[in-house]
Amino acid sequence: MAISSPGLASGIDVKSIVSQLVALERAPLAQLQTQASGFQAKLSVLGSITSMVSGLGDAAARLAAANTFTQVKGTSSQADAVSVSVADSTAPTTLALDVVSLAQAQSTASAAVPVGSGMGAGTLTITLGDWSSGSFAAGSATPMTINVVEGKDKLTDIAAQINAAKGGVTATVLRDASGERLLMRSRDTGKALGYQVAAADGDATDGKDLGRLAFTSLSGSGMSLTQAGLNAVAKVNGVTIESASNTVKDALPGITLNLLKPTTSSATITVSNDKDSMRKAVQGFVDAYNTLSDMLATSTKYDADTKTRGSLQGDSTAVGLQRALRSMMRSETPGGAFTRLSDVGLEIKADGKLSINSSKLDAALDQPAEMTRLFGADSDNPTLKGFGFKLDNFADGLVAADGSLSARTSSLRSAIQRNSKEMDKVNDRASRAETRYLAQYNAMDAAVAKFSSLNAYVAQQITLWNKNSG
Known part of the structure; x- marks a missing residue:
């Protein structure tokens, strides 16, 4: 059965x-599953700590960078007339600036012709140069030649050829009640970047004279001058300067002036230490450290009230890292006016976190060279390295393949x-x-x-x- x-x-x-x-x-x-949950929790927290250590190293490296405490900013009391930008390490200064006139590009216009009419046959030769003496002085650029075909090339075609040549002159066609006319303009401003237009007419007897587009003298026939090429003129502390461009780069080392319109009174140009940028870098470091400090404190503590343990409570790697960081925060970098973090307003509290003494930090930022020495001093002797280098190297060692965090x-x-x-x-x-x-x-x-x-x-x-x- x-x-x-x-x-x-x-x-x-x-x-x-x-x-x-x-x-x-x-x-x-049951016990193995409990162990597995504990291992996974530790691994997750350790991954977060590793990421935070890398972030702290990056923040320390920014403090050690050569330009962190040499950043400056430029301001203008008349930003609508002149704006200013400055390069790192430019010496702080104050200037009086008057914008007398702006740089202009040369412009010419032809007489009006019926819309769509032909302009004859021949060639236009456009040469860049300077009209400031009253007569034309050719520049060093190679002239460009525009070939005009009878019965085919209208003003719009000629303008298209000029623009396609990209030879320092642009063209467009303007239409109004009188017909259409060719407008030409230098691509760049400045009195030395004007242009001359020579016309070689293929058949001047057909009534369609290409010479109507010539510009070989300031008062001759052909196109008329609508705007002469001009340099910008400004006064710096009463001294007159000229620039072919409205962006003045070379007159003052490290300072670029962008001229926007003439002024009726002097604009004050100020170059000063960019403390806001410096504070941002310091705050970024403090935030990165405190985030890591909070994570280490939470993960290694035992809460007697709730009788709960942190994921890494008793973990030798986490506890050792916590102690090493606190010790490093109190280390010294000899050789400068500032040797400890507390000297520049970064103070360690009882809970191990950093806080910023704003007035002390602000005073320290008035000595950017000493701030650079504290954080960025370089030396073959590890004890003489700047604090930023020390902490960056420490972080790199922890997260390296053979580092303690990687090993754990x-x-x-x-x-x-x-x-x-x-x-x-x-x-x-x-x-x-x-x-x-x-x-x-x-x-x-x-x-x-x-x-x-x-x-x-x-x-x-x-x-x-x-x-x-x-």
Whole structure:
């Protein structure tokens, strides 16, 4: 007789018994799963700490950079007339600036002709040069030649050719009630960047004289001058300067002036230390340090009130890092006016976090060279390095492949792998035990079934025997 369900013959709940026995086999999983959760929590927090250490190193490197405390800014009391930009390390100064006139590009215009009419045949030769003496002095640039075809090239075609040549002159066609005319203009401003237009007419007898587009003298026939090329003129502390461009770059070392319109009174140009930028770099460092400090404090503490432990409570790597950072914050960089962070207003509080004494920092920023020395001094002797270099090197060492944070991360990953293998072993043992228990109980159930069948047969025979004996 086949047994369709374990325990059917014996009446014993085989499934329940086997399930409980298998549960006992799987009992070690609970501890392993708890360990796995702890390992994963530590690995996650350690990953955050590693990222924060890298961020702190980057912030320290910015403080060590040569230009962090040499940044300056330029301001203008008449920003609508002149704006200013300055290069790093430019010496602070104050200037009086008068914008007398702006630089202009030469412009010419032809007489109006009927819209779409031809301009004859021949060539236009455009040469860049200077008209300031009253006559034309050619510059060094190669002249450009525009070929005009009879019956094909209109003013719009000629303008298109000039623009395509990209030879220092632009052109457009203006249309009004009188017809259309060619407008030409120097690409750049300045009296030395004007132009001359010479016309070689292929057929001057056809009534379509290409000479109408010539400009070979300031008062001759052909195109007329609508704007002479002019240099910008300004006065710096009463001294007159000229510039071909309205962007004056070379007159004052490190200072670029952008002339926008003439002034009626002197504009004050000020170059000063960019303390806002310096403070931003310092604040970025403090924020990066405090973020890491908070994470280390939270992950390594034990809360007696809630009886909860941080993920890295008692972890030697995290605790050691916390102590090393606090010690480094109190280290010295000898050789300058400032030797400690506290000298420039960065103070360590009782909880290990940094705070900024604003008045002290502001006074320190008035000595940018000393700030650079404190954070960016370079030396082969590690003890003489600037604080920014020290902390950047320290951070690099922690996150390097052989650094303590990397080693601890690798150790945790190995522990997670071992834990996973142990759980696989427990599950495998439980699975094999389940198969074994079911086989044993099924055999027992089959044996009980046989005994029950035999018992029924014997009972039947006894009953028959009793009847026959009577």
